[in-house]
Amino acid sequence: MLIGLPKEIKDNEYRVGLTPGSVQALLRNGHQVRVQSGAGVGSSLPDEEYQAVGAQIVSNAEDAWAADLVVKVKEPIASEYQYLRQDLLLFTFLHLASDKALTEALLANGTTGIAYETVQSTDGSLPLLTPMSEVAGRMATQAGASYLQKSQGGRGVLMGGVPGVAPANVVILGGGIVGTNAARVAVGLGAQVTVLDINHARLKYLDDIYRGQLQTRFSNASTIEELIQTADLVIGAILIPGGRAPWLITRNMLPTMRNGSVIVDVAVDQGGCVETTHPTTHSQPTYEIDGVVHYCVANMPGAVPRTSTFALNNQTAGYVLALANQGLDAVRKDPALRHGLNTYRGELTYPAVATAFALTYTDPGLALGSP
Numbered sequence: 001m002l003i004g005l006p007k008e009i010k011d012n013e014y015r016v017g018l019t020p021g022s023v024q025a026l027l028r029n030g031h032q033v034r035v036q037s038g039a040g041v042g043s044s045l046p047d048e049e050y051q052a053v054g055a056q057i058v059s060n061a062e063d064a065w066a067a068d069l070v071v072k073v074k075e076p077i078a079s080e081y082q083y084l085r086q087d088l089l090l091f092t093f094l095h096l097a098s099d100k101a102l103t104e105a106l107l108a109n110g111t112t113g114i115a116y117e118t119v120q121s122t123d124g125s126l127p128l129l130t131p132m133s134e135v136a137g138r139m140a141t142q143a144g145a146s147y148l149q150k151s152q153g154g155r156g157v158l159m160g161g162v163p164g165v166a167p168a169n170v171v172i173l174g175g176g177i178v179g180t181n182a183a184r185v186a187v188g189l190g191a192q193v194t195v196l197d198i199n200h201a202r203l204k205y206l207d208d209i210y211r212g213q214l215q216t217r218f219s220n221a222s223t224i225e226e227l228i229q230t231a232d233l234v235i236g237a238i239l240i241p242g243g244r245a246p247w248l249i250t251r252n253m254l255p256t257m258r259n260g261s262v263i264v265d266v267a268v269d270q271g272g273c274v275e276t277t278h279p280t281t282h283s284q285p286t287y288e289i290d291g292v293v294h295y296c297v298a299n300m301p302g303a304v305p306r307t308s309t310f311a312l313n314n315q316t317a318g319y320v321l322a323l324a325n326q327g328l329d330a331v332r333k334d335p336a337l338r339h340g341l342n343t344y345r346g347e348l349t350y351p352a353v354a355t356a357f358a359l360t361y362t363d364p365g366l367a368l369g370s371p
Contacts, residue, residue, distance in 0.1 A: 001324045002032045004067030005055075007039040010074045012282030014042025014305035015312065017071035017092065022317040024053040031324045032056065036064040043309040068327075071320055073312065074299055075102055086110030086345065091316075091323060093117055093132075096342055097244045097356040098271035106343040114323075114331070116316065117269075118242040118350055119340035126241060127336070128319070130177055131311035135301040137181025137237065140264045143295050144170070144233040145189065147262045147286060153293045155260030157232045160190025167191045171227045173219065173248055173273060174237035175202045178266050182235045187213050194227060224248055229256045236265035236273040242342075243352030244271040251275045259291035268296040328368060338364045 003026055005018050016039050018026075023033045033055045037047055047057050058064055065083035072092035076084065084090075084105055094115035096103045106113045116128035126133075141159075148168060150156035161167035168191045172179045175197035186193045187210065196219035197203050203216040217223050228234055228249060234257075238245045245267040254276060267273040268280075276289050279298040286295050301308035319337065322330040331337045342350040347362040354361035 001069055001327070002034065002067045003320075003324060004064040004070045005033060005035045005039050006061050006064035006070065006072060006080075007036045008042075008073055008302075009061075009079070010077060010281075010299055010302070013074055013299050013302040015073040015302055015309045016040040016043050016045060016305075017073050018317075018320070019043075019309060019313045020045060020049040020053050020055075022313050022320065023050055023055050025317065025321055026324055027054045029321060029325060034058050034064050034067060036061055039064070040309075043305040045306075045309070069320075069323055071316075073309075074302075075099065076105075081105040081109075084109035084111045088112065089323065089327070090114065091116070091320060093269075094342055095269045096350070096353045097240075097242060098269065100357055103343070103348070103353060103357060103359075107346050107348060110346045111343060112328070112341070112345070113343040114337060114340040115242070115342045115350070116312075116340070118342060119319065119336050120241065121336050128312070128315050128340075129239075131315055132301050132308065133177035133239075134181050135304060135308050135311060136266050137178040137235075138185050139300045139303065140178070140182045140235045140237070140266050141170070141185035141189070141233075143285075143297075143300070144235060144262050144264045147264075147293050147295055148232060148260075150260075153260065153286065153288060154262055155232055155258060159186065159233075168232040169230055170194070170233045170235065171231040172196065172235045172237055173224065174239065174267075175199065175206055175216070176237060176239055178239070179235070179237035180206065182237060182266075183210075183214055186233075191233075196223060196227070219248075221248075225253060225256070228253060228261075230258070232258065232261055234261070234263045236263065236267045236277075238267045238273040240270065240352065242350050244356045245273045247273060247275045249274040249276075254290040254292050257290070257292050260293070261291075262293045262295065264295045266300065268298050272296065331364070332368050338368075341368075344368065 148154035193214040349364040
């Protein structure tokens with residue numbers, strides 16, 4: 001199979017879909033790999049490292065996209081829709097439930113789209129989303145600490161305080177992978193941390209491992225409204241696999257928050273869990289509404305691309321090799337990859353996306369049929 005590795009073009013996105021090691025594994029299995037020149041430079045992986053393992057370096061995106069299987073990191077943006085076609089298998093983050101234009105483009109072109117974020121193991125875990133959630137969670141606290149500085153528009157609060165002065169009050173909405181990693185850094189910095197979730201077992205787990213270093217609360221509208229009024233930093237860490245995040249903080253709640261407080265909405269890729277969320281970029285990461293600083297960068301891990309690229313490839317490489325070796329049979333045979341299938345030959349095969357846009361859903365097994 002011919003595999004294409006185009007360069008990411010989203011604002012300040014420096015990750016790359018395949019490391020030279022992943023490319024080498026594909027080549028050893030008899031496949032060909034085209035790498036767009038400069039695709040790995042942002043992750044400190046120059047063209048020479050790809051050439052050394054036998055990849056073909058191509059000068060433009062068109063040649064990299066002209067492959068049987070294209071492996072990326074971020075979803076295609078509008079200027080890349082021209083490369084979508086029916087005989088293309090695309091493996092990347094898609095986040096379709098918050099992107100109707102991309103959903104329609106994939107369907108109109110008949111592209112087979114497998115989304116990293118919806119590949120799901122039999123135990124319910126999301127193996128390809130997890131490493132980026134770990135990175136984003138840790139970065140969320142770092143970003144929040146930075147934007148709490150007065151020079152960045154924040155309240156002028158130090159996360160850990162100093163002797164005799166209270167630390168920052170951090171509220172984390174969601175105790176999953178993102179929330180747990182955000183809490184880890186916030187606790188490490190000495191902040192006062194409260195994690196909310198609707199899963200009692202998850203709250204018990206966090207309570208047990210932190211032994212009083214953070215507080216846990218059951219999440220409901222009343223508790224959220226109460227806690228954000230005294231929060232310095234709120235981190236949105238909600239995930240509905242493949243679906244749009246619910247609004248847990250509404251527009252009319254913002255005036256009750258402290259002036260100069262910060263919201264970091266990691267759920268922005270899935271539409272955000274704050275009503276006033278809209279995607280921002282690393283170039284222009286924040287905006288302010290009612291005195292509350294909003295940080296809503298949709299590709300946070302792209303700021304630490306080398307760490308993120310290797311963490312992602314640790315999980316994706318095996319699936320890429322399976323797709324290259326078996327094609328769509330890999331999707332038919334592997335329940336995890338079937339969960340990842342979002343579009344196939346003009347049919348929408350992920351229920352949460354169909355619900356988000358009131359479109360017709362087709363079961364992936366029915367869509368794929370026999371080999």
